[in-house]
Amino acid sequence: MSRQSLLAGGELAANRAEGSGRLRSITAALASVLATILAVPASGAEVDERTLDDLIRRMSVADKLGQLQQFGTDGNTGELLKGQEELLAQGQIGSFINARGARYTNRIQRIAIESSPLKIPVLFGYDVIHGYRTIFPAPLGMASSWDMKAIEQASAIAAREASAAGVRWVFAPMVDIARDPRWGRIIEGAGEDPYLGSRAAAAQVRGLQGATLGEPGHVAACVKHWVAYGAAEGGRDYNSSEVSERTLRGVYFPPFRAALDAGVGSFMTALNELDGEPATVNSFTLGQVLRKEWKFDGVVLSDYQAVEQLIDHGVAKDGEAAAQMALKAGIDVEEQSEMFRKHGATLLQEGKVSQARLDQAVRRILRLKMKLGLFEKPYVDEAIEHAEILCAGNLAAAREVAGRSMVLLRNEGEILPLKPDVQSIAVIGPMAVNPQDPLGPWFADGKKEETVTLLAGIKARAAKAPNPPKVAYAKGCEAVGDSREGFDEALRVARESDVVILAIGEPSDQSGEAASLASLDLPGQQLALAQAIKGTGKPIAVVLLNGRPLTIGWVAENIPAILEAWYPGSQAGNAVADILFGDVNPGGKLPLTFPKTVGQIPLYYNHMNTGRPAGDFKYTSKYADIGNQPLYSFGFGLSYTRFKLDNLALSAKTIPVGGRLEVSVEVENVGPRAGDEVVQLYLRDEVASVTRPVKELRGFERIRLEPGERRTVRFTLETMDLGFYDRENRFCVELGRFKVTVGDSSEGGLDATFELVRR
Ligand code: BGC
Numbered sequence: 001m002s003r004q005s006l007l008a009g010g011e012l013a014a015n016r017a018e019g020s021g022r023l024r025s026i027t028a029a030l031a032s033v034l035a036t037i038l039a040v041p042a043s044g045a046e047v048d049e050r051t052l053d054d055l056i057r058r059m060s061v062a063d064k065l066g067q068l069q070q071f072g073t074d075g076n077t078g079e080l081l082k083g084q085e086e087l088l089a090q091g092q093i094g095s096f097i098n099a100r101g102a103r104y105t106n107r108i109q110r111i112a113i114e115s116s117p118l119k120i121p122v123l124f125g126y127d128v129i130h131g132y133r134t135i136f137p138a139p140l141g142m143a144s145s146w147d148m149k150a151i152e153q154a155s156a157i158a159a160r161e162a163s164a165a166g167v168r169w170v171f172a173p174m175v176d177i178a179r180d181p182r183w184g185r186i187i188e189g190a191g192e193d194p195y196l197g198s199r200a201a202a203a204q205v206r207g208l209q210g211a212t213l214g215e216p217g218h219v220a221a222c223v224k225h226w227v228a229y230g231a232a233e234g235g236r237d238y239n240s241s242e243v244s245e246r247t248l249r250g251v252y253f254p255p256f257r258a259a260l261d262a263g264v265g266s267f268m269t270a271l272n273e274l275d276g277e278p279a280t281v282n283s284f285t286l287g288q289v290l291r292k293e294w295k296f297d298g299v300v301l302s303d304y305q306a307v308e309q310l311i312d313h314g315v316a317k318d319g320e321a322a323a324q325m326a327l328k329a330g331i332d333v334e335e336q337s338e339m340f341r342k343h344g345a346t347l348l349q350e351g352k353v354s355q356a357r358l359d360q361a362v363r364r365i366l367r368l369k370m371k372l373g374l375f376e377k378p379y380v381d382e383a384i385e386h387a388e389i390l391c392a393g394n395l396a397a398a399r400e401v402a403g404r405s406m407v408l409l410r411n412e413g414e415i416l417p418l419k420p421d422v423q424s425i426a427v428i429g430p431m432a433v434n435p436q437d438p439l440g441p442w443f444a445d446g447k448k449e450e451t452v453t454l455l456a457g458i459k460a461r462a463a464k465a466p467n468p469p470k471v472a473y474a475k476g477c478e479a480v481g482d483s484r485e486g487f488d489e490a491l492r493v494a495r496e497s498d499v500v501i502l503a504i505g506e507p508s509d510q511s512g513e514a515a516s517l518a519s520l521d522l523p524g525q526q527l528a529l530a531q532a533i534k535g536t537g538k539p540i541a542v543v544l545l546n547g548r549p550l551t552i553g554w555v556a557e558n559i560p561a562i563l564e565a566w567y568p569g570s571q572a573g574n575a576v577a578d579i580l581f582g583d584v585n586p587g588g589k590l591p592l593t594f595p596k597t598v599g600q601i602p603l604y605y606n607h608m609n610t611g612r613p614a615g616d617f618k619y620t621s622k623y624a625d626i627g628n629q630p631l632y633s634f635g636f637g638l639s640y641t642r643f644k645l646d647n648l649a650l651s652a653k654t655i656p657v658g659g660r661l662e663v664s665v666e667v668e669n670v671g672p673r674a675g676d677e678v679v680q681l682y683l684r685d686e687v688a689s690v691t692r693p694v695k696e697l698r699g700f701e702r703i704r705l706e707p708g709e710r711r712t713v714r715f716t717l718e719t720m721d722l723g724f725y726d727r728e729n730r731f732c733v734e735l736g737r738f739k740v741t742v743g744d745s746s747e748g749g750l751d752a753t754f755e756l757v758r759r
Helices: 028-038 049-058 061-067 084-089 102-115 139-144 148-164 184-188 194-209 245-252 254-261 283-293 319-329 339-349 355-371 382-388 392-405 454-463 487-495 526-534 553-558 572-580
Strands: 004-007 012-014 069-072 095-097 123-126 220-226 266-269 299-301 407-411 424-428 470-474 499-505 540-545 561-564 643-650 654-656 660-669 675-685 696-705 710-718 731-734 736-743 750-757
Touching: 049 355, 061 069, 061 339, 061 355, 084 102, 102 382, 123 355, 139 148, 139 184, 139 194, 139 392, 148 194, 148 382, 148 392, 194 220, 194 245, 194 254, 194 696, 220 254, 220 283, 220 299, 245 254, 283 319, 299 355, 319 339, 319 355, 339 355, 392 572, 424 454, 424 487, 454 470, 454 499, 454 572, 470 487, 487 526, 499 526, 526 540, 526 553, 540 572, 561 572, 643 675, 643 736, 643 750, 660 675, 660 696, 660 736, 660 750, 675 710, 696 710
Parallel strands: 069 095, 095 123, 220 266, 266 299, 424 470, 424 499, 499 540, 540 561, 654 750
Antiparallel strands: 004 012, 004 731, 407 561, 643 660, 660 710, 675 696, 675 736, 736 750
């Protein structure tokens, strides 16, 4: 087989192994594909650079440094701290984090506009990760929907609420690929896969920003954390990452690139170090890739206190050195720590940072403000905030998206949906009543008082049934802790009911930032509670609320029905009840792998084959005690109905470079109810100049089918979809054979092969 690699730089290079000849140019077709993929997106609203020049000319050094500083406020209320109003009146504050609310931000803005000499509006930033006040499912949950329209809609609603409250810059999307569920922040991203992660990243940017920066009702997004933060060694937050350049380019970079291509307004650097340099000042990721190769000329924001933490990393001897390094490396705005403001003037005087670099950073933040239209319209309309926040439409959307995000992991004996004639339901478990947990660890301005708990949702839905079943509740135990005092009461309630809904999982504060765990077992006495309830012989459905894959082997084997609900947001209870009662048929799929045990981590579907792929033979790559099989695979999820996939067809057995391949498959709903299936397309490059994963997601579509309905799902593969990073870390496509697999998860499926050939 002749193989050849086509370099994305416009060059065709010979395959190393086969040594075939070098071609001079790529085809016009491939060139246009490349142009689409590699082009830097057009910027948003027009900015008058001359007005900017003029403004920058009139600014003092202190004014400029103020723009480069993002000031912390009270972490909970967002109220300004002592001395900040005075600084604002002097025009020396560029942006705030956490200050919010139309009336409050207008009051603050008025100081900047009415009292400061240059009247530069201040920008309010906030972590709006999955909703502002109406909280949507946590990002990992939203990714489980495999529904990009739903994700975009949720982000757009988050943007509308945030902007109505004066917040115009949000620190989202978080697009870190994570292959280690010990890392608490795995909940904030879209899981383990770069393709799904890229699609979710783009959808979020579109939803948050609209088509161009500055659209009313939208905000500037800030994609984070650049980069490899999710690769923290051992899953320990803030820990070092050790990742090869090819893996960076092939796995960790793509969602950021997708956000950039969607027009993202800013980047936030990560807190980790990578290959000897903190991400805040990393010459490769920030200097070479983001600024030079990708030509990103927008704002780069440091993460919280990360500039000052260059001292702890041991690369800066003091604050002045830290500020110098960060400014030189390309950080434009410093979040929270104030090294720029404290040391910027000295650095300038001593020639350690140039005037040009300072002005460049100032220009970027001012340009962002201009694009957002802040100069023309610095204030927000307080009436809009009132009408927008938590409005019925937003709550309905949160309920719908939450339903679409849940994943049915098991349903033996069709325990779910609950039978229409059920007379009594026992709701048991600590996760059923706590209103905080469903909001997840990043809940912005979400309020637990506004959350529908699982118990409340189940009760409300039960009451609407033609013959309303009785709903009784017992907690059984706390989510954490040793006490089993509540077991007896829980057992009594279970015995007196037809069916048990057991709500267990992780409290939300055990997930998210600085919540790395060494054990992924159900915390506290929850497993013991499940085991005790199982002893009653009652049919049980477990509802899991959690922020990461848990090692729930016993539950997976012994509890007949399991619904993964993640942290579903403000409408948690209603959305869970929709599924339990069958008003909504679950159709979510896992965006990451569930290991059987912590010792298997890292465990992800798109691994390399190795020279000794796992098999029965002893000397193969596997765990001798437990094997390599996960508990649940990437892409897995059940439904109340069943689907059959057949007739996989390719438009050709060969495609020429620059050409495209149509892949089609027929999907039929062969079960009793309408439902959704996520049809997934995976590729494998069978032989390449570098080792390639056993399969990689390259397409998916979530479709809805009525019972008996049959539909053809079509995918188009472009030449670029077959590419990867070669030995020199250049993007390339190589001639040769590929396997395409279409299925309902990353396991199994229908296979076919095709060949990429020279034109
Ligand atoms: C987190 C960021 C977040 C920032 C501001 C940091 O600790 O890493 O994700 O945007 O705080 O709240």
